[in-house]
Amino acid sequence: MNIVVPVKMVPDLVEELEVDATGRALDRSFLKLRINEFDEHALEEALLLKAKHGGTVTVLALDTGEVDETLFTCLAKGADRAIKITGQFQDGVSSHAAAAVLARVLGSIPHDLILTGVQAADDRDGQVGILLASTLDLPHVSVVSGVEPAAAGKAVTARQEYAGGIMAELEVDLPAVLGIQAAREAPRYAPVSKVRQVMKTQKLEEVAAPAVEVGAGSTVSRLAKPETGGRAEILEGSPEEVADRLVAILAERGFAKR
Amino acid sequence: MANDIAVVIEHLEGKVADISFEMLGKGRELAKASGGQLLALLLGHGVKGLAAELGCADGVIVSEHETLRHYTPEAHKQALAAILKARAPRVTLVANTAMGMDLAAGLSGSLGWSLCAYCRDARLTDGRLTAVSQIYGGKLLADADVEGPSTILSILAGSFPAEAGKAAGNPRVEEVPPPPLDKPRIRFKRLIQPEAGDVDITRQAVLVSVGRGIQSKDNIPVVEELAQALGGALSASRPIVDQGWLPKTRQVGKSGMTVKPKLYVAVGISGAPEHIEGMRGAELIVAINTDPNAPIFNVAHYGVVSDLFDVIPLLAEKLKASK
Numbered sequence: 001m002n003i004v005v006p007v008k009m010v011p012d013l014v015e016e017l018e019v020d021a022t023g024r025a026l027d028r029s030f031l032k033l034r035i036n037e038f039d040e041h042a043l044e045e046a047l048l049l050k051a052k053h054g055g056t057v058t059v060l061a062l063d064t065g066e067v068d069e070t071l072f073t074c075l076a077k078g079a080d081r082a083i084k085i086t087g088q089f090q091d092g093v094s095s096h097a098a099a100a101v102l103a104r105v106l107g108s109i110p111h112d113l114i115l116t117g118v119q120a121a122d123d124r125d126g127q128v129g130i131l132l133a134s135t136l137d138l139p140h141v142s143v144v145s146g147v148e149p150a151a152a153g154k155a156v157t158a159r160q161e162y163a164g165g166i167m168a169e170l171e172v173d174l175p176a177v178l179g180i181q182a183a184r185e186a187p188r189y190a191p192v193s194k195v196r197q198v199m200k201t202q203k204l205e206e207v208a209a210p211a212v213e214v215g216a217g218s219t220v221s222r223l224a225k226p227e228t229g230g231r232a233e234i235l236e237g238s239p240e241e242v243a244d245r246l247v248a249i250l251a252e253r254g255f256a257k258r
Numbered sequence: 259m260a261n262d263i264a265v266v267i268e269h270l271e272g273k274v275a276d277i278s279f280e281m282l283g284k285g286r287e288l289a290k291a292s293g294g295q296l297l298a299l300l301l302g303h304g305v306k307g308l309a310a311e312l313g314c315a316d317g318v319i320v321s322e323h324e325t326l327r328h329y330t331p332e333a334h335k336q337a338l339a340a341i342l343k344a345r346a347p348r349v350t351l352v353a354n355t356a357m358g359m360d361l362a363a364g365l366s367g368s369l370g371w372s373l374c375a376y377c378r379d380a381r382l383t384d385g386r387l388t389a390v391s392q393i394y395g396g397k398l399l400a401d402a403d404v405e406g407p408s409t410i411l412s413i414l415a416g417s418f419p420a421e422a423g424k425a426a427g428n429p430r431v432e433e434v435p436p437p438p439l440d441k442p443r444i445r446f447k448r449l450i451q452p453e454a455g456d457v458d459i460t461r462q463a464v465l466v467s468v469g470r471g472i473q474s475k476d477n478i479p480v481v482e483e484l485a486q487a488l489g490g491a492l493s494a495s496r497p498i499v500d501q502g503w504l505p506k507t508r509q510v511g512k513s514g515m516t517v518k519p520k521l522y523v524a525v526g527i528s529g530a531p532e533h534i535e536g537m538r539g540a541e542l543i544v545a546i547n548t549d550p551n552a553p554i555f556n557v558a559h560y561g562v563v564s565d566l567f568d569v570i571p572l573l574a575e576k577l578k579a580s581k
């Protein structure tokens with residue numbers, strides 16, 4: 001099975017996010033990017049499938065900046081090929097445009113199964129995987145955890161997660177696109193030494209992004225922190241003082257004795 | 259018609275999901291602004307009876323067929339695409355849920371309509387649509403001017419009051435059979451119910467919930483101590499469950515349980531929308547997080563910006579001593 005995993009860089013949410021002077025976009029000057037964590041799950045599921053059932057894993061990324069190390073890390077984890085799609089993506093790219101580019105690039109890459117992260121922190125105009133599937137006219141299932149080959153390799157069984165722990169088991173004909181929520185195992189870790197070694201011994205492939213057209217979209221007019229009328233009262237002080245305040249607050253409401 | 263507002267009704271096992279009523283309530287408001295009708299789109303098999311619950315709408319379009327008995331993204335998307343193409347409503351609201359995600363982006367892709375995802379709000383002013391999306395893990399809100407005569411918005415659960423969509427009424431019911439789907443590429447196999455047996459976190463008065471800030475499985479006892487001191491149970495954010503540190507039954511949020519305890523203590527949880535969806539109804543929320551900008555502080559009543567390892571053991575100790 002040829003598995004393709006498009007991965008995407010997103011702002012590291014642990015860092016402070018600043019809005020730029022226009023008030024419409026992120027200030028990218030100090031932005032720290034990292035791979036979308038759900039893409040790490042997609043890659044892990046792909047690598048587990050390959051280990052168990054054979055096949056190849058190809059990783060794709062649009063060059064939105066800082067992708068080289070991410071792609072080398074994917075190789076270090078066990079991907080067979082890593083392809084960087086170059087173009088004007090440094091200021092970010094809409095999901096519709098990313099999907100259109102990926103669809104074109106996939107024209108020359110064998111793919112039975114495309115695994116993407118279920119969503120990304122910045123896909124304001126929708127999830128790339130689903131849009132990609134629509135463009136390629138492939139079946140798609142999102143919020144998947146657990147993929148197994150079925151029907152003699154012509155399909156896969158995917159578990160789609162609903163609320164409350166209920167899951168649906170769906171059989172999906174290949175080729176297909178699945179939005180991975182969680183891999184069966186926690187994503188593996190590639191030690192820095194291994195990544196360094198891969199950087200020396202392996203090469204990233206490069207493809208120039210084809211020109212694409214996308215239909216109607218939307219334009220951000222304002223980007224801001226949520227106005228927080230109901231924001232928490234922050235308890236200040238040493239841990240000792242804070243703990244005392246909390247005991248008092250909890251005691252007042254009957255959750256503790258004073 | 260071009261001014262109508264459509265709402266895709268989500269339901270599972272004969273029950274209309276609350277988010278559907280939230281969207282109907284909001285849809286009513288949008289329909290007033292657009293001057294069109296509010297249409298509820300109800301797909302399934304043997305679901306016509308549910309139309310009686312959708313009194314808030316002016317019309318219910320029912321599409322029933324064996325291929326729609328169980329939800330599959332393919333069959334439902336195709337049936338919806340046919341209805342939407344014929345009616346071209348101004349705005350179509352779809353839930354940003356496991357089911358709705360495939361439909362919203364899938365329909366945008368196949369119909370070529372604009373899409374704004376993760377919406378918390380939407381406004382129509384003089385025919386122009388503004389959508390407010392919650393992005394970056396809940397840290398920022400983006401207002402966007404939306405292009406195109408028809409737009410799809412995927413709505414985050416908990417954005418609007420469900421009550422507003424539960425109005426009684428007598429909508430006209432119209433039956434529209436779906437286009438044939440001879441060779442479905444997605445086939446429903448079965449529903450898997452969650453395993454029972456563990457603590458039912460939806461019934462606990464006190465929950466101490468642990469997130470990725472705990473760093474490793476070995477640190478779980480730190481929060482367990484606090485749960486014990488409060489006479490409550492331990493729950494968790496999704497990554498803790500994905501790592502296998504706590505069972506799935508303990509997961510709070512979109513793909514876990516919705517809980518409404520009297521006290522919810524969030525320890526090292528950032529407060530992603532998918533988590534908040536499951537706990538915003540708690541009566542008293544206390545959050546401990548090192549990041550002063552963590553979105554969890556937007557729903558918490560009390561917050562502590564500090565290392566959990568400095569505060570939690572101390573708090574547990576003091577609570578135990580006070581007993």
Ligand SMILES: Cc1cc2nc3c(=O)[nH]c(=O)nc-3n(C[C@H](O)[C@H](O)[C@H](O)COP(=O)(O)OP(=O)(O)OC[C@H]3O[C@@H](n4cnc5c(N)ncnc54)[C@H](O)[C@@H]3O)c2cc1C
Pocket residue numbers: 014118119143181356468469470471472494495496497498509510511512513514515525526527528529530531532533536546547548549552564565566567
């Ligand atoms: C379809 C879908 C469904 C989902 N369903 C759910 C769901 O049901 N439930 C759910 O929880 N998530 C769900 N998620 C995942 C969700 O998007 C987030 O990834 C998840 O909630 C993050 O969990 P977290 O807050 O524990 O981790 P993180 O977001 O990584 O946050 C960890 C927090 O800990 C803080 N921290 C770090 N160290 C310390 C310390 N020493 N002391 C104090 N604080 C510290 C950090 O500042 C950070 O805010 C879902 C996602 C999708 C796409």
